[in-house]
Amino acid sequence: MGGRMTALSVQDVSYSYGAKQALRDVSFTLTPGRFTALLGPNGAGKSTLFALLTRLFVTGQGQITVAGHDISRQPRAALSQIGVVFQQPTLDLDMSVQRNMSYFAALHGLSGRDARARIDAALDRLNMRERASEKVRALNGGHRRRMEIARALLHDPKVLLLDEPTVGLDTASRHAITDHVHTLTETGLTVLWATHLVDEIRPADDVVVLHRGQVLAHDRAETIAGGAELVDAFMAMTAEPEGTPA
Numbered sequence: 001m002g003g004r005m006t007a008l009s010v011q012d013v014s015y016s017y018g019a020k021q022a023l024r025d026v027s028f029t030l031t032p033g034r035f036t037a038l039l040g041p042n043g044a045g046k047s048t049l050f051a052l053l054t055r056l057f058v059t060g061q062g063q064i065t066v067a068g069h070d071i072s073r074q075p076r077a078a079l080s081q082i083g084v085v086f087q088q089p090t091l092d093l094d095m096s097v098q099r100n101m102s103y104f105a106a107l108h109g110l111s112g113r114d115a116r117a118r119i120d121a122a123l124d125r126l127n128m129r130e131r132a133s134e135k136v137r138a139l140n141g142g143h144r145r146r147m148e149i150a151r152a153l154l155h156d157p158k159v160l161l162l163d164e165p166t167v168g169l170d171t172a173s174r175h176a177i178t179d180h181v182h183t184l185t186e187t188g189l190t191v192l193w194a195t196h197l198v199d200e201i202r203p204a205d206d207v208v209v210l211h212r213g214q215v216l217a218h219d220r221a222e223t224i225a226g227g228a229e230l231v232d233a234f235m236a237m238t239a240e241p242e243g244t245p246a
């Protein structure tokens with residue numbers, strides 16, 4: 001890429017659960033500073049790919065690089081450039097907002113004044129500084145998710161991975177989180193957002209369509225939509241004849 005460091009590159013990645021192949025020769029490269037949706041129906045392989053991208057699984061085939069670092073050969077350098085928000089919330093509900101953040105900062109080797117400054121800045125961005133001492137349990141679902149996103153960015157990664165981050169949120173919170181993460185790309189952050197919900201995607205976003213473990217398309221949403229609605233193009237691409245096993 002003309003000397004420009006790629007943010008995240010996936011090359012010929014395959015993964016099987018026993019006899020069940022979940023990913024087959026998946027390849028794509030994310031454009032730095034852009035919002036890319038990893039769009040696929042349930043069972044497409046999105047969570048499996050996330051597990052490989054975050055090194056929860058290490059046995060897959062193919063190559064994954066983050067900011068130029070091979071995730072198998074230089075896992076620490078690669079993972080230091082990734083922030084992750086998992087599908088299931090991973091907040092301790094009985095810890096305060098501040099404690100949840102500082103605990104996570106410490107996991108990334110941040111402490112003392114540096115950690116405090118980053119946490120304060122993150123809380124300011126969320127307009128939550130005055131709620132720092134409240135238990136997470138007191139926050140609504142949308143605020144909890146925003147906090148998880150802020151926490152995932154404390155170590156200033158280049159790439160933010162989110163696995164179906166709006167699961168369980170009401171419509172208003174879903175829109176707010178989707179807007180918020182789109183805004184984050186304005187600071188140069190590269191985002192990979194896994195979803196099966198087409199309405200979380202904007203015309204100018206990049207989209208990787210994953211279906212039955214394979215990439216069917218990688219292009220701008222408006223290009224994939226081809227002048228029609230993205231949802232129709234997506235449904236047509238991923239239509240299953242009735243009775244097809246997953």
Ligand code: ADP
Nearest residue numbers: 017020022040041042043044045046047048246
């Ligand atoms: P998605 O996140 O897009 O819904 P997954 O990555 O969870 O997709 O699943 C991809 C495929 O792998 C599906 O067919 C699913 O049934 C299968 N799969 C996922 N986890 C396992 C597992 N632990 N054992 C066997 N098959 C699995």
